[in-house]
Amino acid sequence: METIIQITAGKGPAECTWVVAQVLKTFMEEAKAEKIEVEVLEKENGTENGTINSVLLFLSGKHVSEFSKKWMGTVQWIGKSKFRKFHKRKNWFIGIFELEKLNWSTITEKDIKYQASRSSGAGGQHVNKVSSAIRATHIPTGISVQAMDSRSQHQNKKLAKQRLLLKLNDKKLKEYQEQFQQQWNNQLQVQRGNPVRVFTGSDFKKRKTDHTYKKQRQALKQQLRNESE
Structure with a gap:
């Protein structure tokens, strides 16, 4: 199975292009762990060192569809700007999109x-x-x-x-690049809210979801104590 995806900062500032670079690293690591082959088809670097405006990736492997679904949408990073020390904003967003599949079939001798x-x-x-x-x-x-x-x-x-x-x-490859360029020219809007992934801090750690409900249980116990007094 194969697919083409784009990781992009959209119209975002330098902070978002830094997030794209960090997401790409994490994405590649997870893909390798799940035996997904990833090839970089096109990459546009950002204005700052170590940043990426947009990257186009070709994915192939047995579980590509399941893997890519876990990434499609908006990715959020919560952290202080690495480029503007006194900037107050702490939430930065980038987008990951799947490109339309081109009408290409497997080439056989009959063709x-x-x-x-x-x-x-x-x-x-x-x-x-x-x-x-x-x-x-x-x-x-x-x-x-x-x-x-x-x-x-x-x-x-x-x-x-x-x-x-x-x-x-x-x-x-040229057709994919043209499709990518067309989407980039349209300046994809990165939608905020309901991110599929959230990362935090300068070490770019994935924010864990608390499934223990410890705080809720403590609050409920305190409420019961107050009612019994």
Whole structure:
């Protein structure tokens, strides 16, 4: 399973770009622990050292969907500004979004058309008599490449397929980058409230949720004592 996600500071200030960089580190660590492969497709650094405006990630693995769902939405960091010492604001927000899946399917041999032709250039009589060059065309997109490196038609066919797959991968990456650029140009608005993750302090620790209800029990006991007196 595969997906593309974007971690972005949106229109946020330098503090938010620092949060993006910290979230990226945590995200990569958790992905590795869950055996999710992560590839950085595009990264835009912030104005301050060690900060990131936006990063585009390609995720692949067995449990990608479950993993990404835990991150989609707004991430909050509670802490003092690292760049403005006397700034009063302590809540900073960034966004994590999933990009629309492009209409790409797995490439199979049925999608590739091979055509043999005579090689051009140096090669003597062999070039004129044997059709050793191979052109490989990806039928759905019309993208084609040619291989004439070898005198072996079989070897040129392998080379042509390899080059075609590389070219198709480049096209796929460019389409993702264009999609990312379009979203960035639209200046994604990071929504505050109901964050999916909350981190605190300069050490960027995840804020734990208190599930013990200790305070509630103590308050209830005190209330009962007051009523019994």
